[in-house]
Amino acid sequence: xxxxEIENMLKGMDLPDPENIKHQQExxxxxxxxxxxxxxxxxLLLLPVIFALTLILKYQLGLFSSLLDPVTNFYKIIxxxxxxxxxxxxxxxxxxxxxxxxxxxxxxxxxxxxxxKELIITIKYRPVNITxxxxxxxxxxxxxxxxxxx
Amino acid sequence: xxxxxxxxxxxxxxxxxxxxxxxxxxNIFGYVFRRxxxxxxAKDITAETFLKAYTGIQKFRWRNISILYWLYRIxxxxxxxxxNSRRYMPESLNRIHEEYGIDVTDYSNAETExxxxxxxxxxxxxxxxxxxxxxxxxxxxxxVISLRFFEQKSIREIAVILDKKEGTIKSLLSRGLDKLKRxxxx
Numbered sequence: 518x519x520x521x522e523i524e525n526m527l528k529g530m531d532l533p534d535p536e537n538i539k540h541q542q543e544x545x546x547x548x549x550x551x552x553x554x555x556x557x558x559x560x561l562l563l564l565p566v567i568f569a570l571t572l573i574l575k576y577q578l579g580l581f582s583s584l585l586d587p588v589t590n591f592y593k594i595i596x597x598x599x600x601x602x603x604x605x606x607x608x609x610x611x612x613x614x615x616x617x618x619x620x621x622x623x624x625x626x627x628x629x630x631x632x633x634k635e636l637i638i639t640i641k642y643r644p645v646n647i648t649x650x651x652x653x654x655x656x657x658x659x660x661x662x663x664x665x666x667x
Numbered sequence: 668x669x670x671x672x673x674x675x676x677x678x679x680x681x682x683x684x685x686x687x688x689x690x691x692x693x694n695i696f697g698y699v700f701r702r703x704x705x706x707x708x709a710k711d712i713t714a715e716t717f718l719k720a721y722t723g724i725q726k727f728r729w730r731n732i733s734i735l736y737w738l739y740r741i742x743x744x745x746x747x748x749x750x751n752s753r754r755y756m757p758e759s760l761n762r763i764h765e766e767y768g769i770d771v772t773d774y775s776n777a778e779t780e781x782x783x784x785x786x787x788x789x790x791x792x793x794x795x796x797x798x799x800x801x802x803x804x805x806x807x808x809x810x811v812i813s814l815r816f817f818e819q820k821s822i823r824e825i826a827v828i829l830d831k832k833e834g835t836i837k838s839l840l841s842r843g844l845d846k847l848k849r850x851x852x853x
Contacts, residue, residue, distance in 0.1 A: 519848075523844050523847060523848050523851070524816075524844065526797075527797070527812070527815075527816035528816060530793060530794055530797070530816070531791055531793070531794065532701060532791065532794055532817055533700065533701060533784075533787055533788045533790075533791045533794060534697055535693075535696060535697055535700050535709075535784045535787070536693075537780075537783075538692070538693060538696055538780070539777070539780055540710060540777040540780055541688070541692045541693075541696070543777075544714050544717070545685060545688060545689075548684075548688065548714075548717060548718055548721055549681065549682050549684060549685055549688075549721075
């Protein structure tokens with residue numbers, strides 16, 4: 518048998534061609550949600566982290582840098598605005614709390630087996646999510662501590 | 668589909684990747700299925716391919732080469748992982764399972780589809796027999812033979828997919844056919 522004969526045999530072969538594939542829709546939504554959720558977790562922490570860092574650097578470590586002035590000026594504007602004053606607790610506590618819940622659910626799984634009447638709790642080893650969860654927790658502890666705010 | 672425009676849109680609106688997924692899922696699933704001859708493996712590998720493409724789309728630079736070739740490259744790497752390991756572990760799929768609780772390796776919902784596709788495969792006896800012989804070859808030969816004869820890709824296209832020179836592809840194809848001939852004649 519020559520290579521040409523094999524080539525012709527391969528070229529003329531009737532191939533299976535899976536058609537009417539329905540299962541692809543099952544995977545489409547989790548696929549397209551994948552990146553957005555992880556981004557959301559990070560954006561939720563941005564403002565509270567900037568706020569906490571400014572407080573720590575300026576009032577607890579006593580660092581007075583001109584780089585911090587725009588941030589402190591922004592907080593003065595907030596103090597003078599009634600609506601923004603109410604929004605601050607939502608930003609500083611609500612957002613880290615939400616990020617904490619999102620990350621907590623990504624490594625902590627609950628499954629209720631109704632047949633066996635068992636609640637199965639699984640903790641997945643996911644270092645990034647556990648770190649973000651602990652970081653959020655530390656951030657919340659910081660905001661709730663009596664000496665945190667000037 | 669204007670892929671160059673779509674790629675720019677995907678940067679700001681990731682959900683637009685859905686258009687790439689819709690357009691090319693069948694091509695990639697078909698390719699993986701013809702390589703593995705397994706519905707379950709094809710489903711896992713195709714899902715892993717699209718997940719890797721989605722999370723790494725920012726690395727893809729437009730050079731007038733269709734995204735489909737890049738998807739073929741990712742799929743080929745995953746197929747080779749599947750052939751080279753006793754138990755294929757789709758890493759990204761495991762992560763998506765942990766994050767969303769969705770198990771794409773749960774085949775119970777697609778049982779009818781699997782039966783239909785596998786029944787159709789049984790009708791292609793000549794292909795099945797030859798595919799078993801191709802699977803005995805080194806994966807580098809499997810890649811070029813499958814892309815050339817099952818996916819009807821030109822030498823240039825295979826070179827783009829596998830990121831190799833055209834001369835290398837021709838040589839791999841010739842040696843691969845030689846080895847296949849030896850397998851056929853026994």
